[in-house]
Amino acid sequence: MINKNKLIDKFISYVKIDTQSDPESSSTPSTEKQWDLANKLVEELKEMGMQDVTIDEHAYVMASLPANVAHKVPVIGFVSHFDTTPDFSGTNVNPQIIDKYDGKDIILNKKKNIVLSPDYFEDLEQYKGQTIITTDGTTLLGADDKAGITEIMTAMQYLIDNPQIEHGEIRICFTPDEEIGRGAHKFDVKKFGAEWAYTMDGSQVGELEYENFNAAGAVVKIFGKSVHPGYAKDKMINSQYIAQDFISSLPRLETPEHTEGRQGFFHLSKMQGDVEETTLHYIIRDHDKEHFEARKKMMLDLGREICEQYERECVQIEIKDQYFNMKEKVEPVKHIVDLAEKAMKAVHVKPIIKPIRGGTDGAQLSYMGLPCPNIFAGGHHFHGKYEYVPVESMIKATEVIVKIAELTSEKYKKENL
Numbered sequence: 258m259i260n261k262n263k264l265i266d267k268f269i270s271y272v273k274i275d276t277q278s279d280p281e282s283s284s285t286p287s288t289e290k291q292w293d294l295a296n297k298l299v300e301e302l303k304e305m306g307m308q309d310v311t312i313d314e315h316a317y318v319m320a321s322l323p324a325n326v327a328h329k330v331p332v333i334g335f336v337s338h339f340d341t342t343p344d345f346s347g348t349n350v351n352p353q354i355i356d357k358y359d360g361k362d363i364i365l366n367k368k369k370n371i372v373l374s375p376d377y378f379e380d381l382e383q384y385k386g387q388t389i390i391t392t393d394g395t396t397l398l399g400a401d402d403k404a405g406i407t408e409i410m411t412a413m414q415y416l417i418d419n420p421q422i423e424h425g426e427i428r429i430c431f432t433p434d435e436e437i438g439r440g441a442h443k444f445d446v447k448k449f450g451a452e453w454a455y456t457m458d459g460s461q462v463g464e465l466e467y468e469n470f471n472a473a474g475a476v477v478k479i480f481g482k483s484v485h486p487g488y489a490k491d492k493m494i495n496s497q498y499i500a501q502d503f504i505s506s507l508p509r510l511e512t513p514e515h516t517e518g519r520q521g522f523f524h525l526s527k528m529q530g531d532v533e534e535t536t537l538h539y540i541i542r543d544h545d546k547e548h549f550e551a552r553k554k555m556m557l558d559l560g561r562e563i564c565e566q567y568e569r570e571c572v573q574i575e576i577k578d579q580y581f582n583m584k585e586k587v588e589p590v591k592h593i594v595d596l597a598e599k600a601m602k603a604v605h606v607k608p609i610i611k612p613i614r615g616g617t618d619g620a621q622l623s624y625m626g627l628p629c630p631n632i633f634a635g636g637h638h639f640h641g642k643y644e645y646v647p648v649e650s651m652i653k654a655t656e657v658i659v660k661i662a663e664l665t666s667e668k669y670k671k672e673n674l
Contacts, residue, residue: 259411259415259652259655259656261388261648261652263411264407264411264648264651264652264655265354265388265390265648267407267410267411268390268400268403268404268407268646268651269352269390270297271294271297271339271399271403271406271407272350272352272398272399272400272403273350273352274290274293274294274297275290275293275341275347275348275349275350276288276290276291276293276294276339276340276341276347276399277290277340277341277342277343277346277347277348278291278340278341278342278343278433278434278435278436278437279343279437280343280437285315285316285433285434285439285442285443286315286316286340286433286434287340287433287434287437287439288340291316291339291340291433291434292316294339294403295312295316295318295339295431295433296312298318298339298406298410298431299312299318301410302318302320302410302413305410305413305414305417306417307320307321307322307413307417307429308320308321308322308323309321313443313445315433315443316433317430317431317432317433317443317444317445318430318431318432319428319429319430319448319449320413320428320429321426321427321428321429322413322416322417322424322426322427322429323426324424324425324426324666325420325423325424326423326424326425326666326670328666328669328670328673329669329673330424330425330426330665330666330669330670331425331451331452331453331665331669332425332426332427332428332450332451332452333425333426333427333428333451333452333453333454333455333661333662333665334427334428334429334430334449334451334453334454334455334627334629335409335412335427335428335429335430335454335455335456335457335658336429336430336431336432336454336455336456336457336458336618336619336622336629337402337403337405337406337408337409337431337432337456337457337458337634338402338405338431338432338433338434338435338436338440338458338618339402339403339406339431339432339433340433340434340435340436340437340440341397341399341401341403341436342397342401342436342639342640343436343437344640344641345396345397345640345641345642346395346396346397347396347397347399348396349395349396350392350396350397350398350399351392351393351395351396352390352391352392352393352398353365353390353391353392353393354388354389354390355388355389355390355391356388357386357387357388358381358384358385358386358387358388358389359385360375360381360382360385361375362374362375362376363381363389363391363645365391365392365393365394365642365643366393366394366395369394369395371394371642373391373643373645378637378638378643380461380637381637381645384647384649384650387647387648387649388647388648388649389645389646389647389648390645390646390647390648391644391645392642392643392644392645394642395642396642397639397640397641397642397644398636398644398645398646399644400634400635400636400639400644400645400646401436401458401634401636401639401640401644402435402457402458402634404457404634404635404636404646404651404654405456405457405458405634405654406431406457407651408457408634408635408651408654408655408658409429409431409457409658411655412655412658412659412662413427413429415655415659416659416662422659422662422663423663423666423667423670424662424663424665424666425662425665425666425669427662428449428450428451428454430444430449430454432444432618435458435617435618438472438474438579438580438616440617440618440621441618441620441621441622441625442621444618444621444622444625446622446625446626446627449627451627453590453593453627453628453629454619454622454627454628454629455593455597455619455629455630455631455632455658455661456617456618456619456622456629456630456631456632457631457632457633457634457654457658458617458618458619458631458632458634459613459631459632459633459634460633460634460635460636460637460639461609461633461635461637461650462606462633462635462647462649462650462653462654463601463606463607463608463609463633464609464611464631464632464633465594465597465598465601465608465609465610465630465631465632465633466610466611466612466613466630466631466632467583467584467587467588467594467610467630467631468519468544468582468583468584468611468612468613469544469580469582469583469584469612469613469615469616469617469619469620469631470521470542470543470544470580470582470612470613470614470615470616471542471543471544471545471546471549471578471580471581471582472540472541472542472578472579472580472581472616473540473541473549473553473576473577473578473579474538474539474540474541474576474577474579475537475538475539475540475541475553475556475574475575475576475577476536476537476538476539476574476575477500477503477536477537477538477539477556477560477572477573477574478534478535478536478572478573478574478575479496479499479500479503479530479534479535479536479537479571479572479573480496480533480534480570480571480572480573481493481494481495481496481497481499481532481533481534481535481571482494482532482533483531483532483533493532494567494571495532496530496531496532496533496534496535496571497530497531497532497535499535499563499567499571499572500528500530500535500537502563503537503559503560503563503572504525504537506559507523507555507556507559508523511523512524512525517614518611518612518614519544519545519612521541521542521543521544521545521548521549521552522541522542522543523539523540523541523552523556524539524540524541524542525537525538525539526538526539526540539556540579541553541556541576542614544582544612546581546582553576556574556576557574557576560572560573560574579616580616580620580621580624581620581624582620583619583620583623583624583628583629583630586623586624586628587623587628587629587630590628593628593630594610594630596661596664596665596668597630597632597657597661598610599664600657600660600661600664601657601660603660603664604653604656604657604660606653606656606657609633613631617629617631619631632654632657632658633650633654634646634650634651634654635647635650635651635653635654636650
């Protein structure tokens with residue numbers, strides 16, 4: 258049995274450490290404070306008896322649990338990230354533990370009247386009677402992805418404490434800067450040495466994902482002409498109005514708040530400007546590669562059309578690909594997904610196989626030669642004050658890790674007979 262109280266204590270110790278990443282920084286990790294948790298994990302791994310514990314100059318933490326069987330078993334891995342999103346504060350996280358949740362509204366912050374309600378967040382209803390960890394309404398929680406880290410650490414300790422469970426060599430890695438799209442950029446796949454791995458970075462219990470968005474980021478710079486408003490007739494060009502035209506010319510219903518499933522979108526994530534210059538930051542997402550390329554072309558074509566309209570080079574667009582759909586790399590080794598599905602069923606978790614409306618380190622790692630499906634970590638409503646995680650979901654994720662290790666050994670034991 259997984260020790261519930263120890264798992265809770267471990268998780269809370271991690272989320273209390275501020276590890277917010279910074280997209281404006283060019284260093285890796287992008288913030289110095291990410292080292293605080295990275296170094297803590299290194300010490301804990303050594304104390305629990307993991308082998309080959311390393312941390313490199315970019316804060317990537319790796320460790321091994323040696324095989325306890327004589328037969329040949331492929332090296333498998335588990336990966337999570339320790340940074341939290343820059344979209345919402347991760348400073349002074351103060352988790353609240355709701356024991357035996359009664360299915361009613363949860364008061365996150367009475368003073369600010371912040372309520373986590375099943376009337377709005379219907380997913381809460383499925384966790385009635387369970388233990389839920391929430392925020393205090395002023396920060397995010399950090400279950401993305403400190404729940405995944407907790408589960409991997411707890412699973413490794415469980416395997417160490419229960420040597421009767423047969424397994425091959427297991428490699429683990431904790432990465433920085435996943436939330437700003439760089440989690441795998443400096444990941445040493447060769448050093449990691451696994452044949453395949455799993456990111457523990459999904460949401461609700463049962464999620465198993467091996468499809469994700471193709472992703473790009475776009476920076477749109479729009480240039481106007483600033484003239485004294487009293488003498489601006491036929492001279493001033495207000496870049497903010499051009500920006501407004503650009504925004505409204507993209508498909509209004511193809512935005513995150515209007516799409517689901519495999520539907521792609523354009524997302525205006527940030528804008529700032531004045532008369533002279535306005536900058537728009539977009540992310541572009543689509544599961545289908547052809548649709549993805551068409552979205553990028555649409556944006557570039559729109560920029561050219563506006564330039565023609567104003568008869569000047571008033572729009573500059575830079576688009577950079579970020580990651581691609583891992584399905585192309587995972588499908589040829591689909592048995593690794595089947596193994597995870599079997600493990601879930603073995604611990605009484607109903608698999609929910611669906612595409613990720615986002616990305617994980619696993620997407621990039623799959624293209625770097627490490628096929629890497631994504632497994633639930635248990636949290637809900639990441640990146641904001643309504644984030645929460647049921648403890649029972651974290652326990653189930655831990656059990657899935659253990660069972661994957663056991664089933665992998667069992668599978669290859671049969672093949673070696």
